[in-house]
Amino acid sequence: MAEAVEIRPHAIMIPAPYQGHINPLVDLALNLASRGFTITFVNTEFVHHLLSKSHKNTGTDEIDLFSEARKSGLDIRYTTFSDGFPLDFDRDANVVEFWEYLIQDFVVHVDELMGNIVKSCDYKPFLITDTFSSWHAEIANKYNMVNVSFWTQPALVFALDYHLDLLRKNGHFPLPKEKSEDTVTYVPGVELISTKDFMTFLHETDITVEHKLVFRAFEQIENTDFILLNTVQELEPETVPALNQILPTYAIGPVMNFSTRKIKISTTLTQQTECTEWLQSKPPASVLYISFGSFVHSTKQVIQEIAHGLLLADINFIWVVRTNVVIDSDATDVLPSGFEQKVKEKGLIVPWCDQDSVLSNPGIGGFLTHCGWNSVLEGAWHGVPMLCYPLLHDQPTNRKLVVDDWKIGINLCDGESVTRDEVAGKIKRLMCGEFREEIKKVSSVMRNSLDDGGSSEKNLERFVxxxxxxxHKVILNFALVFLMKLVVWKFFESTLRI
Structure with a gap:
């Protein structure tokens, strides 16, 4: 008897078009490819355009993120498609219009892309998309594809989003002002959380585009075959098991470090400044790294209070000050007058940098962060304690994990406003080594989870x-349906001949 042919799984992977969603999916692609998968990785044309610019290419130059990966023997293809807007459309300035379109109409472009890819495949691929892709269930159903959802935030946020009806039933969604500091203990897998640590959209009384995005994502979740969580089950020990009881979830994080880094892929959408030489001139653990991520905005007042706090603290620092870091897009000079001259010996101010490279440098002793989930994972992985200033979305909830649960950081401000004196005091406390032992424990848990026999490694193997x-079941069912149709056709053909 002939042996069964082993099918090489072929994943079509499509990230949400933002830096924090692209990075972990790229590393997941590398990891799955190293396990024998074929990958077709898809970016929008606009994201591809930004990648080209960041790599100092012109907009017409063609780059391929995975050319080095293919040279090492990995089967990763790369392609792009339109998001429905011209390249010169300002997606940040028109974020609501952009996301309304992605939620409602973007599926047309995905459908065209998927039809072309499926036609070119020898056998049916499967789909891996960001959970916040509003179309993945529809597309997977149309093309009879296995549907894998990739969650890029902590399990805690997933649990709260999944149980929105329970929050609504208990009067905590939308959140009235009189309940802004309630303690919630009834959400499965969430032992205790204050409503002040809820994601920001839960505090909004009007329906926003973020509400629509979350609603649509979790309408589809029951029709998803597998859900990959970018977290470590030992770091969310109640939440992950609770989700496992109700959904096919696999905690496989931190995904960004599954790659052994032997294959260097730069996914940055902004040109980076090299910081290594500057860092090498500073003593170990003496530098504070400051970044509010690639997307969220602060105010000029907050930026200036942080700057004055740095002057008072008198420490070494690297500060990522994006051109669009403040809410007022017309504000071009967000730092105090003369600030850069005053700190030229101690401070390095850059528009963007390789965060993983900076955080892994021995010179870094602390991280002032907006608490984006990738930043939290990277900071914890490299053993860098965090000074937390959450701004939007899941960031207040991520802060809870860092400060309250894991105890590897502190809040930037304890009141409603940021003041320079408090900033200086908190920086000094963060940099004094108080959190050194706890951050080592958390880093060790994360690294152990990726070792042979570790929880994340075992969960990924179980997923595979x-x-x-x-x-195989989908292919078999497809073959059976095809055979049944063939038998019926042959029967009618023979009947017609008679």
């Missing part, structure tokens, strides 16, 4: 086994 079984 379960996925292969599901793919």
């Amino acid at each position: 086994v379960d996925l292969r079984a599901k793919i």
